[in-house]
Amino acid sequence: MMMVKIMAHAIRLRDAIVDSVIGIPVPPKDVTALSSAMARLLSDDALRMQMGSAAYQRVSNDFSADQINALLMKDYELLSRNIR
Helix, strand or coil, X not given: CCCCEEEECCHHHXXXXXXXXXXXXXXXXXXXXXXXXXXXXXXXXXXXXXXXXXXXXXXXXXXXXXXXXXXXXXXXXXXXXXXX
16 A cells, blocks of 8 residues: 655755655644645545655655665764764
8 A cells, every 4th residue: 555645844854855746744833735745645636646656766766775774874873983
C-alpha cells in the first residue's frame, strides 16, 4: 500500500516532499489548508496513486539505508573534528 503525505511545511521537512508530486505541504496550524489537501486527495484516486508511486520511487532512490548511513558518517566525522 502506498501512502501520500500531507505534512506541515516545517523547516526540516521541506526537502522531504516535492509539492504536488509526492505530497502536499501545508502551512503549520492552517486547518483550512490541511482540510483542502485532504479533500483533494480523497476525491482524486488517480492523483493519490500517482503521488504514492512517485513517493515510493523517491524513497527507494534517495533514502536507502546505505545512503542515510553514509550521510550520518559524514556528519559524525565533521562533529568529531569540531570537538577536538
